[in-house]
Structure formats: C-alpha cells, structure tokens
Amino acid sequence: xxxxxxxxxxxxxxxxxxxxxxxxxxxxxxxxxxxxxxxxxxxxxxxxxxxxxxxxxxxxxxxxxxxxxxxxxxxxxxxxxxxxxxxxxxxxxxxxxxxxxxxxxxxxxxxxxxxxxxxxxxxxxxxxxxxxxxxxxxxxxxxxxxxxxxxxxxxxxxxxxxxxxxxxxxxxxxxxxxxxxxxxxxxxxxxxxxxxxxxxxxxxxxxxxxxxxxxxxxxx
Numbered sequence: 001x002x003x004x005x006x007x008x009x010x011x012x013x014x015x016x017x018x019x020x021x022x023x024x025x026x027x028x029x030x031x032x033x034x035x036x037x038x039x040x041x042x043x044x045x046x047x048x049x050x051x052x053x054x055x056x057x058x059x060x061x062x063x064x065x066x067x068x069x070x071x072x073x074x075x076x077x078x079x080x081x082x083x084x085x086x087x088x089x090x091x092x093x094x095x096x097x098x099x100x101x102x103x104x105x106x107x108x109x110x111x112x113x114x115x116x117x118x119x120x121x122x123x124x125x126x127x128x129x130x131x132x133x134x135x136x137x138x139x140x141x142x143x144x145x146x147x148x149x150x151x152x153x154x155x156x157x158x159x160x161x162x163x164x165x166x167x168x169x170x171x172x173x174x175x176x177x178x179x180x181x182x183x184x185x186x187x188x189x190x191x192x193x194x195x196x197x198x199x200x201x202x203x204x205x206x207x208x209x210x211x212x213x214x215x216x217x218x219x220x
Contacts, residue, residue: 004057004087008202009139011050016103018043020127024159036180047094055096057087074149106133109177113170128156149175 022040053059062220068078111125132152139148150171157167 004054004092004095005099007054007091009102011047011135012096012099012103013130013133015051016126016130017137020130023127024131024156046173051172055092057092059091077161092130101157103130105132106174106178109174110170112161113173114157114166116219117166117169119158120157123164124157124160128153128160128162131156132161 018207022043025040053063068074087127106131107122107126110129111120111122114120114125132149135152136149150168153171154164158164
C-alpha cells in the first residue's frame with residue numbers, strides 16, 4: 001500500500017497539474033508553444049494509460065512477473081510483484097480517493113489564505129495550485145521546496161489578478177502548517193523513542209548478568 005500511495009500521489013499531481021497547465025496554455029497564452037495540440041494529446045494518452053494501469057493491480061502484478069521472468073537477476077521485481085497480491089481494485093480506488101482528498105485540502109488551504117486579501121474563485125485557486133504542485137514535483141530537491149513553492153505560487157496566481165503579497169504569505173503559512181509544525185512535533189517523538197530504546201537496552205543489560213548467574217547456579 002505504501003508503493004500504491006506514492007504512485008497515487010504522483011499520478012493525482014500529474015493529472016490535475018497537467019489539466020490545469022493545459023487550460024492556462026490554451027486560454028491565457030501562459031507559455032508560447034508552437035505545437036500545443038500534439039503535446040497535449042501525448043500527455044493525455046500517457047495519463048490515460050497510467051490511470052488504466054494503476055486502477056488494475058492485477059495487470060501491474062502480471063507485468064512485474066513477466067519482467068521478473070525476463071530479468072531474473074533483479075530479485076526486487078519479485079518482491080514488488082508480491083506486494084500487489086493482496087491489493088484489489090477497491091483498495092486502489094480507496095487510495096486514490098484519499099489522495100484526491102489530500103490534494104483538495106492543499107488547494108483549500110491556499111484558497112482560504114489568499115481570500116484574506118483577494119477574492120479569487122475556487123476554480124482559479126485549483127488551477128494555480130495544481131500547476132504549482134505539478135511543476136514543483138518536476139524540479140530538483142530543495143529543503144522543503146522553500147522558495148520554489150512560493151515563487152511558483154506567485155507566478156501561477158498572477159494571471160488571475162491575485163496580489164503577490166497575498167500568494168506569498170499564503171505559501172509561507174501553508175509551509176508552516178504542513179511542514180515545519182509537524183517536523184517540530186516529530187523531533188520530540190524522535191528523541192522520546194531514542195530514550196525508550198536506550199532504557200530498554202539498559203534494562204536488558206542489567207538482566208543478563210542475573211540470568212547468567214542463575215544458569216551457573218543450576219549447573220553447579
């Protein structure tokens with residue numbers, strides 16, 4: 001399910017991001033592309049194929065089994081194929097539904113925060129945030145995507161007449177809510193787990209000598 005969750009996350013971002021970016025290209029001339037239609041058709045076919053495969057875990061399992069037979073020197077293919085043994089269509093659909101809900105929560109966060117200074121429609125926020133997440137996913141890794149996310153949010157909200165200050169502040173607040181605050185809370189639990197493990201090791205070390213002495217007494 002962890003693999004399916006990651007794939008669902010990427011597929012939702014790529015699908016909604018591609019649709020939003022395509023709508024902006026066609027309606028607002030956001031980018032100057034000489035051959036828009038072939039690019040859009042290729043993207044649509046790729047997404048359609050990806051959705052068809054991901055909503056059919058049995059097909060994925062059979063493809064991985066065939067790859068395993070063709071490349072026996074790659075044992076990870078077998079473990080990956082076995083991971084899809086207990087995943088049904090309903091499981092895949094549930095994962096995609098939860099991933100879509102997570103995506104809409106992110107969009108709603110931006111939309112509500114931007115409403116403090118501007119009045120964009122929810123559809124405009126959906127397009128801007130979807131395109132922003134899509135492009136951000138394609139860029140190299142940075143620390144929490146700090147700086148990249150804010151610049152992209154400002155860029156994609158600009159065609160809708162939303163002020164840069166409102167978008168920048170919204171992006172910073174979303175970063176604090178979704179990344180920094182959970183990270184700070186997680187630090188406490190990381191150190192707490194380390195203390196528990198250390199106490200457990202100390203307790204085991206204290207018990208071992210006693211067990212050894214008991215065995216020696218029995219042997220005597």
